[in-house]
Amino acid sequence: MNAFQTIADRVEIEALRGEFTDAAMMRDRTRLASLFTPDGALRMPNIPIELVGREEIRTGGERLQDQWDFFVQTTHPGTVLLDGDTATGRAYIQELARTLDGRQGLNYAVYHDRYQRTLEGWKFTERVYEVRYLDTSPLAGTAPHTTQDPTTTPADTTTPPADTTATPTTPAPTTPAPTTLAPATLAPAASFTAPAPAEQLNRAAAALRTGGFTVEILDDAASARIRIKALVPEGASVLTGASETLRLSGIDEDINAGGHYDAIRPRILTIDRATGADEIRKLAAVPDFVINSVAAVTETGSLVLASGSGSQLPANAGGAAHAVWIIGAQKVVPDLSTALRRVQEHALPLENARAQAAYGMPSAVNRLLILNAEPRPGRGTVLLLREAIGY
Structure with a gap:
């Protein structure tokens, strides 16, 4: 592989990771799912959550969106190791979130990635999410509530699956415990x-x-x-x-x-x-x-x-x-x-x-x-x- 192709591949993979964050921020889950190969997977092994295929990735993400007051994800450049038409890498994530019912927090995480060159360009074959730091202290800031840009996808009206605190099954608000x-x-x-x-x-x-x-x-x-x-x-x-x-x-x-x-x-x-x-x-x-x-x-x-x-x-x-x-x-x-x-x-x-x-x-x-x-x-x-x- 020549030096120009190597540079081009690295730039495209970095753009792919940026597109993932943009699609998440713009609540465009269809676009986010399209960044994966048809059999690509989004995994959170410790949860366990495993979404395989573009449809599961789209619908799994859509369950969350109507809950947000605001959600901010920032992707920081990580590593890319090219191997012909495949590659591996890591991206570093910072997230802030607050939901309409008061759940909130800040975390830092790592995406462990695998990529594949396709006719449509580089795509994710797998993203594995690993939380490295979590802070559930009340967030001091707020989000301006302006009219949504008509070019973005509106928030979905679904809710997260089931109840999840300690032994139960749906994500729970972070209001201070008694x-x-x-x-x-x-x-x-x-x-x-x-x-x-x-x-x-x-x-x-x-x-x-x-x-x-x-x-x-x-x-x-x-x-x-x-x-x-x-x-x-x-x-x-x-x-x-x-x-x-x-x-x-x-x-x-x-x-x-x-x-x-x-x-x-x-x-x-x-x-x-x-x-x-x-x-x-x-x-x-x-x-x-x-x-x-x-x-x-x-x-x-x-x-x-x-x-x-x-x-x-x-x-x-x-x-x-x-x-x-x-x-x-x-x-x-x-x-x-x-x-x-x-x-x-x-x-x-x-x-x-x-x-x-x-x-x-x-x-x-x-x-x-x-x-x-x-x-x-x-x-x-x-x-x-x-x-x-x-x-």
């Missing part, structure tokens, strides 16, 4: 990562059983995955939470992609959110089974779930005919005050990073569900693991 959740004098969040010893698991299990829950103590997530197949009959309608525990264990994939159940989440994702909000609400509220994790379980027999929008909480609270919660050993805490602190100090920061990378906005604890007992015998099953999994 001060009662985080007494400054208590132990740091690092104490919330170690698996509970056997005696602590046994105390939690005994208290839960006293409260009417069915409890099984299992060795690990692999055992829970097998047990779920026995607990949930084929063909049942099942709602899964957006839980790291379910993702890492493979249970989420078993339910939503295995073909053995009437999986609610994939159905919800096909419904137009502007016209089908009531249908989505009803589907999520009363499935045969809800399978989820929790943010904390206490030795006194309480389960604590945290949410931004609350869309999954009705099924967990009692709307679902049956509920199964898979809980890693690190989530066992002595009492309710410690459970609330675990939500704020440990689960929320991790969920913030996940939601920021997935949806371009942070999360918050806007709704808490505390289950102190199960009044319907046989409805609620807790699979309490001896290993740590999820957060």
Whole structure:
């Protein structure tokens, strides 16, 4: 390859990265999707979010736009390594965002890229997004609300998928959490990562059983995955939470992609959110089974779930005919005050990073569900693991 061609390729790839940011800023998701090869992928591995193909990339982005008060993305030049008709590179990103309901934040991230020369010029074959820094402090600035330029694409009227804070499933606002959740004098969040010893698991299990829950103590997530197949009959309608525990264990994939159940989440994702909000609400509220994790379980027999929008909480609270919660050993805490602190100090920061990378906005604890007992015998099953999994 001659020197002129090398320079031309580098300039075109840098222009491609700039076009991506411009399309995002102008809310032109069709143009943004066109910057990828037909089978190109936009991935956020830690979320996990994976959009493959131009249509998924377009529609996935459009779910976010009506939520924005403002969104600013700046791309800084990174590296490009050419290899004939393919190339790899990195681009460095700074983002500021605030939504109409007050969610806000600043982050710095890296796009790890692969490129392909095509008849239409250089295109992305893959962009992998990695957050390196996240700050959810209130933003001091504001955005002027002027009439939109008619040459740009109007904001979509859809909303982000499901509820995502701690164990739940939609991105949640970053309004300050109640001060009662985080007494400054208590132990740091690092104490919330170690698996509970056997005696602590046994105390939690005994208290839960006293409260009417069915409890099984299992060795690990692999055992829970097998047990779920026995607990949930084929063909049942099942709602899964957006839980790291379910993702890492493979249970989420078993339910939503295995073909053995009437999986609610994939159905919800096909419904137009502007016209089908009531249908989505009803589907999520009363499935045969809800399978989820929790943010904390206490030795006194309480389960604590945290949410931004609350869309999954009705099924967990009692709307679902049956509920199964898979809980890693690190989530066992002595009492309710410690459970609330675990939500704020440990689960929320991790969920913030996940939601920021997935949806371009942070999360918050806007709704808490505390289950102190199960009044319907046989409805609620807790699979309490001896290993740590999820957060």
